[in-house]
Amino acid sequence: MRSRASESGRAWPFALLAIVLVLTGSGVAAYSLGYLDRWVCDDGTCAAQDPEAAAVPDTPAAPVLRPALEAVTGTAGLDAAAVERAVGPLLSRKALGAHVGFAVADLTSGEQVWSSGTGTFVPASTLKIFTSLAAMTSIGAEHRFRTTVVRDTSTTGTPSTTGTPSATATATTAPAASPQRIVLVGGGDPYLTATSGEEARAAYPRRVSLAQLARQTATALRADGVTAVSLGYDASLFTGPAVNPQWESGYISSFVTTPVSALWVDQGADGWRRSATPDKQAAQVFARQLRARGITVDGVVAATKPTASEEIAAVSSGTVAQIVQSVIEHSDNQGAEVLLRHVALADGQPASFAGGVAAVEKVLTGLGVPWEGNRIYDGSGLARSNRVTLTSMLAAVSTATELFDRYPVAGFSGSLVTRFAVPGTEAGLGAVRAKTGTLTGVHGLAGTTVTADGTPVGFAVLTDRVPVARTTAARDTLSRIAARLTACACGTS
Incomplete structure (x- = not known):
């Protein structure tokens, strides 16, 4: 053994x-x-x-999906009387206040079928549907916005370099070293961030950063023996007032939004407040990052891109389609206002509030959205003086087929993730896709769903005189209206 x-x-x-x-x-x-x-x-x-993300974010391959709204063969359309029976009683609930509007369209035909309510309404953030549709149409879904660094080639100043002076140079005869002039040029990237941390890499769309830009810039400068620069920053791509005169005065200080700029980092967030000068803040962050990479920065001043210049570094944003997804899903006020200015530029208008609004009107009326009665002042819907008709909102929803899969999904994503959680809303879970709109006393929901008998529909429900004490009840009632429409066998066949 x-x-x-x-x-x-x-x-x-x-x-x-x-x-x-x-x-x-x-x-x-x-x-x-x-x-x-x-x-x-x-x-x-x-x-x-940590590995640094690419200067141009990767665009993930589009998955092959079944259409979100697919008509069932044999469905003749919506029955207006059936829709009225389903949602009409909810529209008169006290929680919605005294001014309520509802409209529904059959998406197989694009026809408005039934509506209730008169006059115009404060759209709040449902206005982002207008801005996003105009951006996708006029700028293009795959376009990206570039933030660049250029150096001034018009001057012949001696760059500051490292190394041993030549034997013939003396302290009394050597020319004084002058820093090379470079300019950080804002390209209107709404999601440019300071550093390429894990949060930026995991975000959608994936963020590019000033840190990447600083690394490229420092590498290019050192390759030419330059170790000292003067830094300018150029945010002149956008014009007009940075803060809309129609906004409430506390929006900036209360973290609701940031003064609109073609150059900012982290949307102008500065700790627990919004920067009043986001372009200057971004330049100061960039200067610190250059210094950390061995480049001496002699002053940071507002400037314009030199006429004689060459680009030495650049990063590119996510695509317009990705930015629109984020703006719609998370109701991003800053992103919407930046998109408004890019719509203006695409239409040859000044990149201001007024220019953006004029361009949005031109693009949407060209798509067949009626505009009579509308009064628009911004791209985010923050202005309480905005007014839209139910007809125009419903037409925009019905026209914006490229937005159908970008809306928040009821109970699952974005601004609808906590909605549809009360009794009477179960039918809407996972079926309703819609943009929310909320200001004090103002609530809205506009988007799409599919009825119980398979008819894809677009709808808009807006109310703008809700007592503050009924805020939660009003939101829940909007969810019940959308769910009731989803559960309705409202086909005419």
Whole structure:
């Protein structure tokens, strides 16, 4: 009989081999996944380094999806009387206040079928549907906005360099080193961020950062022996007032929105407040990042892009389609106002509130959206003086087929993630896709759903005289209206 010691002695080489194979495999896996690269440093230290995202964010491949709204064969259309029976009683609920409007359209034909309520309404953030539709149409879904750094090539000042002076140079005869002039040029990226941290990489659309731009800039400067610069910043792409005169005075200080700028980082957030000068703040962040990379920055001043200049660094935003997705889904006021100005530029208008509104009107009326009666002052819907007709809102919803899969989904995403959670709203869960609108006393919901008998419909429900004490009840009632429409067998066949 073999002893246990003998068996143990024979087994240990195999155990050792297994351990070696496991460690080797783990090392190969770690190397192939890039984990070891995070600990490799140029200066020989072992400080962890996160990989930097690309200067142009990746656009994920579009999945192959079944259309979100697909008409059922044989459906003749909506029965107006059936729609009225389904949602009419909810429209008279006290929670909605004294001024309520509702309209519904059959998306298979595009025809408005039934409406209730008169006059015009404060749209609040449902106005972002107008802005987003105009942006997708006039700018283009795949367009990106570039933030750049240029250097002035019109001057011949001696750049500041490192190294030993030539033997012929003396302290009394050598020319004074002058910093090279560079300019940070804002391109209207609404989601430019300060650093490429995990949060920026995980965001949608993926953020590009000033840190990436600073790294490119420092590399280009050092390649030319430049170690000192003067820094200008150019936010002149947008014009007109940065704060809309129709907005309430507390919007900036209460973190509701930021003064609109073609150059900002993290949408002008500065700790727990909004920067009053987001372009200057961005330039100051950029200057610190250049200094951290060995470039001396001699002053930060407002400037314009030099006529004689060359681009030395650039980063590009996500696509317009991705930005629109975020604006619609999260009701992003800052992103909407930036898009408004880009719509103006695409139409040859001044990139201001007035120019953007004029361009949106031109684009939407060109798509067949009626405009008579509308009074619009911004792109986000923050202005309480905005007014829209139910007809124009419903027409925009029905026209904006490219937005159908970008709306929040009831109970699942964006501004609808916590909605449709009360009794009577179950039918709408996962079916209703709509943009919310909320100001004090103002509530709206506009989007799409599919009725119980398979008819895809567009709808808009707006109310702008809701007592503050009934705010929660008003939101829940809007959810019930959309759910009741979804549960309705309202087809005419």
